[in-house]
Amino acid sequence: MAIRGARAVLAAAAMVAAVGLAGCGGDDEDSDGGDSSAASFCDLANDVDSGVNALDDVDPSDTASVEAAFTKSIETLEQAEAAAPDEIKDDVAKTLEGFRAIFDVLESNDFDLVKASQDPAFAELAENEEFSAAADNVEAFVDEECGTTTTGG
Numbered sequence: 001m002a003i004r005g006a007r008a009v010l011a012a013a014a015m016v017a018a019v020g021l022a023g024c025g026g027d028d029e030d031s032d033g034g035d036s037s038a039a040s041f042c043d044l045a046n047d048v049d050s051g052v053n054a055l056d057d058v059d060p061s062d063t064a065s066v067e068a069a070f071t072k073s074i075e076t077l078e079q080a081e082a083a084a085p086d087e088i089k090d091d092v093a094k095t096l097e098g099f100r101a102i103f104d105v106l107e108s109n110d111f112d113l114v115k116a117s118q119d120p121a122f123a124e125l126a127e128n129e130e131f132s133a134a135a136d137n138v139e140a141f142v143d144e145e146c147g148t149t150t151t152g153g
Contacts, residue, residue: 042146094134
């Protein structure tokens with residue numbers, strides 16, 4: 001039962017990042033001289049996707065591994081935020097905010113996924129409509145601008 005809760009923390013954290021940013025690796029061509037910022041964002045989103053997928057391999061009982069994986073994911077999401085086109089920048093920032101909040105819950109629980117899964121603050125994050133809406137907006141942008149369908153949501 002405790003491992004299931006730990007895996008739920010990992011899954012929710014991965015969704016915060018992946019729902020909006022996974023699989024964005026579409027065509028970099030700007031057929032009508034379009035926004036190269038969107039193409040750069042799509043390229044970087046592939047790195048985010050790789051980092052998020054790495055969370056699947058984290059051993060929930062290895063707190064150092066949990067901390068390292070989440071730290072790396074936040075760094076990659078920060079790069080995605082910097083590269084995000086203006087029309088999606090606020091939503092990427094909100095997605096990053098959600099991921100940082102999950103990191104804070106993990107940190108306050110010594111990166112113990114079992115303890116974090118039982119923290120009421122985590123339950124609040126899992127149900128946060130602002131984070132969910134931002135991720136949905138980023139997902140729609142990725143689908144439209146990057147020419148791919150995301151794996152989340």
